[in-house]
Amino acid sequence: MYTVIGYPRTRAMRVIWMLEELGEPYELIPAMPQSNEVRALNPSGKVPVLKDGAFAITDSVAICQYLADKHGKLTFPAGTPQRARQDGITQFVVDEIEGALWTAAKNTFIHPEEMRVPEIKRVCRMEFDKAMQLLKEKLGGNSYVMGENLTVPDILIGHAVGWARVAKFDVPDTGPLAAYFERLLSRPAFLRAMARGEEAVA
Known part of the structure; x- marks a missing residue:
């Protein structure tokens, strides 16, 4: 266990x-x-x-x-082209989606108050919006980011979407991304x- x-x-x-x-x-x-x-x-x-x-x-x-x-x-097996693409999407999630959320969080309640830069949160929101557009392109017409089956980056994205909603970022609520997020967050x-x-x- x-x-x-x-x-x-x-x-x-x-x-x-x-x-x-x-x-x-x-x-x-x-x-x-x-x-x-x-x-x-x-x-x-x-x-x-x-x-x-x-x-x-x-x-x-x-x-x-x-x-x-x-x-x-x-997951796709290590050493395959599909795994390389999967790992690329994982890195995109960490860098582009989570990076914006984490920077905003650090400058909201994590860093000591005297070290926070509240103005940077505007930049974080802009970066998050851009990442959502890129995610839409990566998703295409698929059910999940790597096709029709759930993989590791989908779990990271689903968690990040919940985080973004709590932080009051502009999470798409219509269109293919909204449907994708609903698909993720309604999984048993x-x-x-x-x-x-x-x-x-x-």
Whole structure:
């Protein structure tokens, strides 16, 4: 059994969702970032951490891809052109979509107040809007970003969309992207992950 360490309302949700999609059992420990429990496994104090036996893995993207590779699901095989394209989309999500959200968050409540640059949030919103246009092009007429089957970057995108809505970014609410987001966030595995996370922090 896997152990997921991290508060569910963080990037830990990506890992919980991934495990639900895979149908793998896991224990969830809702530890907060920078807690002693987390820092004992990840000196940066960031969540999530996944324990696979005695092996601890950090960074939600690395964890999700590790799980996909290990179980041979939700990914294309390493060394194939499809995997190269999949990894490119994953990097796009981290750089262009999450990058805008994370920079805005750091300058809203994460950095010490005297270090925040509130004006940069206008730039973040512009970058996010541009990323949504690029995502629309990458999606094309497909159900998911790599075609008709869910893969790792879809999970990252679904999580980022929820984050963006909470942060009051302009998430498309009509058209193909809105339909894609609804497809992601109505998946049974996502709904189970949300319920598991809420139960853990109740």
